[in-house]
Amino acid sequence: MKGVKKVLSNPALCQELDKSSWLWTPPGASRKKYESHDFAGYGSYDVKTTPSVSDIQSIDHSFHEKEQGEKxxxxxxxxxxxxxxxxxxxxxxxxxxxxxxxxxxxxxxxxxxxxxxxxxxxxxxxxxxxxxxxxxxxxxxxxxxxxxxxxxxxxxxxxxxxxxxxxxxxxxxxxxxxxxxxxxxxxxxxxxxxxxxxxxxxxxxxxxxxxxxxxxxxxxxxxxxxxxxxxxxxxxxxxxxxxxxxxxxxxxxxxxxxxxxxxxxxxxxxxxxxxxxxxxxxxxxxxxxxxxxxxxxxxxxxxxxxxxxxxxxxxxxxxxxxxxxxxxxxxxxxxxxxxxxxxxxxxxxxxxxxxxxxxxxxxxxxxxxxxxxxxxxxxxxxxxxxxxxxxxxxxxxxxxxxxxxxxxxxxxxxxxxxxxxxxxxxxxxxxxxxxxxxxxxxxxxxxxxxxxxxxxxxxxxxxxxxxxxxxxxxxxxxxxxxxxxxxxxxxxxxxxKPELLTYFFVYFLIIGTLVLVMFQRTQKTNLSFQIYTTMILALTTKKREIITIADTVKNFQDIPFVFFVKHDDLHMANKAVLYIRKNEQTNKIIFVHCNGTSTETSTSNLQDHVKLLDLLYPRIKISLLVVNSNFNATTVEWLSRSIEVPINAMFISCPDENFSIKKSQLRGIRIITSND
Incomplete structure (x- = not known):
């Protein structure tokens, strides 16, 4: 399989996912006025893509080479x-x-x-x-x-x-x-x-x-x-x-x-x-x-x-x-x-x-x-x-x-x-x-x-x-x-040895504080933004500094996360949004549905539910991507490379005994919801 090209990112697909499906404010959207860094915008709900045969072959070839060369x-x-x-x-x-x-x-x-x-x-x-x-x-x-x-x-x-x-x-x-x-x-x-x-x-x-x-x-x-x-x-x-x-x-x-x-x-x-x-x-x-x-x-x-x-x-x-x-x-x-x-x-x-x-x-x-x-x-x-x-x-x-x-x-x-x-x-x-x-x-x-x-x-x-x-x-x-x-x-x-608890907690606080700061950095930056903008507006009419800080806050969160949806299940999708909102510092969620090799299966209900979730959570841009391919390790790797999302930022619901892929083959995809 010599000469197989290396799968690279797909900027066009990324732009399509980032583009809003709405030309105007959608009906039922929140009327609250959000700051520029606080409002993620509206997502795109009708993006479809099909991996090329050469891309799939290239990834399969790289997997095969890795398996052969890795002892x-x-x-x-x-x-x-x-x-x-x-x-x-x-x-x-x-x-x-x-x-x-x-x-x-x-x-x-x-x-x-x-x-x-x-x-x-x-x-x-x-x-x-x-x-x-x-x-x-x-x-x-x-x-x-x-x-x-x-x-x-x-x-x-x-x-x-x-x-x-x-x-x-x-x-x-x-x-x-x-x-x-x-x-x-x-x-x-x-x-x-x-x-x-x-x-x-x-x-x-x-x-x-x-x-x-x-x-x-x-x-x-x-x-x-x-x-x-x-x-x-x-x-x-x-x-x-x-x-x-x-x-x-x-x-x-x-x-x-x-x-x-x-x-x-x-x-x-x-x-x-x-x-x-x-x-x-x-x-x-x-x-x-x-x-x-x-x-x-x-x-x-x-x-x-x-x-x-x-x-x-x-x-x-x-x-x-x-x-x-x-x-x-x-x-x-x-x-x-x-x-x-x-x-x-x-x-x-x-x-x-x-x-x-x-x-x-x-x-x-x-x-x-x-x-x-x-x-x-x-x-x-x-x-x-x-x-x-x-x-x-x-x-x-x-x-x-x-x-x-x-x-x-x-x-x-x-x-x-x-x-x-x-x-x-x-x-x-x-x-x-x-x-x-x-x-x-x-x-x-x-x-x-x-x-x-x-x-x-x-x-x-x-x-x-x-x-x-x-x-x-x-x-x-x-x-x-x-x-x-x-x-x-x-x-x-x-x-x-109760006296050793002091030393133990010293190290726990040092390392634990560092982890806590990382989890709370978006909230702390938002607070700093509010305080700083109030001071700037009180002292000057220039807004350049405010825009710079707003961009910094937005960059902290401008990292997409992926959740694979197998069925049109609004309850499961909502649980995924709640989990990601609570645990990850992001303002972008991409729901991905692998539609198999068929391009005729309707996903209209899934699109409607993603639209609903996007309106319910204005601080997060929620989009839907339908991939005309089977859900497997090759498709996951192709998607990771195409939209530049690492596999550890991809999530699934809990599989069952009918799951056709071994968990080890998914190389770090996180299970974040149960199947109830």
Whole structure:
């Protein structure tokens, strides 16, 4: 298919849609006098177009070339990218849980594994029903309002920031165990340096390679498996310390500022709450689901669950057999390295290997520390890549400033996003003085809120999008149990570390305010316009400044949005207008009806209803475009190119089981109304 032309925009079609069908003020129109920037004008209701055969062939050819040239991630590659994040928490979660759960730490980590099993089904149902990147943001964007989705994204951003900082601090802590004792490094400076290093790499264009991620993951799993097997053998033959630790009293806990004597209940409650940090990164796979091959996403969930369920409880149990509880709590940042040293020294004695030949304890500890440093660094790189995708998606949806979409002219990377992420991470390092426990608390607030919102999104999907096709359907009991579990964990972290709420809300307000300003910028500009025009008219008779401001206000909103209508349904069309008016800053809506290949089907009733809606909403220009083509991915792409409307600015009502196209083929078209 060589020589097929590239489909370009169609200015004539755009002008036809922008031209009013009325030569005079239509009967029944509002008599209110609107400002020039406030009145959108009247739409066009009889525009019809037929895509040319060559245009359709060109787009089909580009789709085919993309499918042939694009290699989707397989199970191992996708699991590796996610697994490097979630399994990196193994290096620090055991020590953190021991400070509040004491001897019940392995049990608490096992309970978290059961909770994660619940979320396997919740994530599987929700993400595969809406298989687009974005995680909680994408789910709520298709089930609720854009404002609600953006609030969820704020929590995800904070979670990315804190998990990046925790990974960097822990990587430096394990690096310190490799260096000679007389070589001490400043943890805070080293952490900032590591964050800057990866900021520089990602700005130079280095993204996470599936091959590199796979290599790190395979080595990491092999190291953890070897340590677990050797540790279990050690525990079988050296259980004395394990029973001694079991006799220790439960640790005292801080409950909203009041120190409580430890009990079985406090150990389970607060231990389980802090143990949820061990599943950080479980949501990572949903951030790049579009890049995964068919059927891979649920397998990544299963693989991550198996890793968390096996490694975290067993390694915690082995640490209790290898080290006194107090030592575990004092060295909570590097528990595995110290445990590996003890296990290695025991095996050296069993094998009668002379110490002057090789020290297995030092060797095991060195291997664990190197592996920890590498995989924690890989988790930090995942944070940079993940935050870049989320911020870019939100900027494209106009939830964040458009300058975030400006690419670096030399490297093509999103430098504003990456450097902003680096600065926010550095601020956390300084404000919380590299305190892993404090950072873990802040992270838990954000991460558990994200999981709570995801569970709520799953419930909303059942209620508001019941006809949406999905691979599996989880039971209501599973969804509710998952929601209750993370709410309990969130409550435990709030009660245990209430002082960290201040830091959490500082970041929430900074990022949330930026999002709020973007949503309210049209209203604020209108208010500024009213105040400024009043002042100008009071001081001068010149109106040039007023016209300039009016044009600026209008340009904010002069971006069309598309809603595809399948039938002549006035109720559905009105719901679409109400949604767009509430969630988008626009004064143009184009209803598009795909009429199939027939040009004789009457659309007069649909035209009349669009006219009615256009008169009902004078601040929005509502037009109708009838496309003589079937509704499919090719037609959507042709329309996007022809009228210069991005696909993420196109909406549909909720499809049902008779919908002939997979949601993944529509590449980001938003579901904004149900079929009721």
């Amino acid at each position: 989707k991630l397989g199970e191992l590659e996708a699991t590796a990218i996610s697994g490097n994040d979630i399994l990196s928490s193994t290096f620090y979660v055991s020590g953190l849980v021991s400070t509040s759960a004491g001897k019940l730490a392995p049990l608490c980590l096992t309970l978290v594994g059961f909770v994660l099993y619940l979320f396997r089904g919740i994530y599987h149902e929700t993400v595969m029903a809406l298989p687009c990147n974005g995680g909680t943001y994408n789910i709520l964007l298709n089930c609720t309002s854009k404002q609600t989705a953006s609030i969820a994204a704020v929590f995800a951003i904070i979670a990315y920031i804190t998990t990046g900082v925790v990974s960097a601090i822990e990587a430096i802590a394990y690096l310190q165990t490799i260096l000679p004792e007389d070589c001490q490094i400043d943890q805070q400076i080293a952490t900032i340096a590591l964050l800057f290093f990866f900021c520089l790499l990602t700005n130079l264009g280095m993204s996470e390679s599936a091959f590199v991620a796979k290599s790190i993951f395979v080595i990491h799993v092999a190291v953890l498996s070897l340590l677990t097997i050797l540790g279990v053998i050690y525990t079988i033959f050296n259980s004395e310390l394990l029973f001694e630790n079991w006799e220790t009293p439960y640790p005292s806990v801080d409950a909203a500022g009041e120190v409580l004597t430890g009990t079985f209940f406090t150990a389970i409650f607060y231990g389980f709450s802090s143990a949820m940090l061990g599943v950080s990164g479980f949501e990572t796979s949903s951030q790049f689901v579009e890049e995964q091959a068919a059927g891979v996403f649920p397998k990544t969930l299963k693989n991550m669950w198996v890793g968390v369920m096996v490694f975290n409880p067993l390694l915690s149990l082995v640490s209790f057999a290898a080290m006194p509880l107090q030592e575990i709590m004092d060295n909570k940042d590097t528990v595995l390295a110290r445990m590996a040293r003890v296990v290695g020294e025991w095996f050296q004695g069993c094998l009668f290997i002379p110490e002057h030949y090789v020290s297995l304890g030092s060797l095991f500890s060195f291997i664990i520390s190197v592996d920890a440093f590498i995989v924690l660094a890989a988790a930090l790189l995942t944070g940079y890549v993940g935050i870049n995708g989320l911020i870019r998606r939100m900027s494209m949806d106009r939830c964040l400033p458009q300058f975030f979409l400006i690419s670096n002219p030399w490297t093509g990377t999103d430098s504003f996003i990456l450097c902003g992420f680096f600065l926010l991470c550095v601020s956390q390092v300084i404000l919380l003085d590299s305190d892993v426990e404090a950072l873990g608390g802040v992270y838990c607030y954000a991460f558990l809120t994200v999981m709570t919102i995801f569970a709520l999104g799953n419930i909303l999907l059942k209620i508001k999008r019941p006809t949406l096709p999905r691979e599996i359907t989880t039971s209501w009991l599973q969804s509710i149990l998952g929601l209750v579990s993370v709410v309990i964990a969130l409550l435990g972290n709030i009660l245990g």
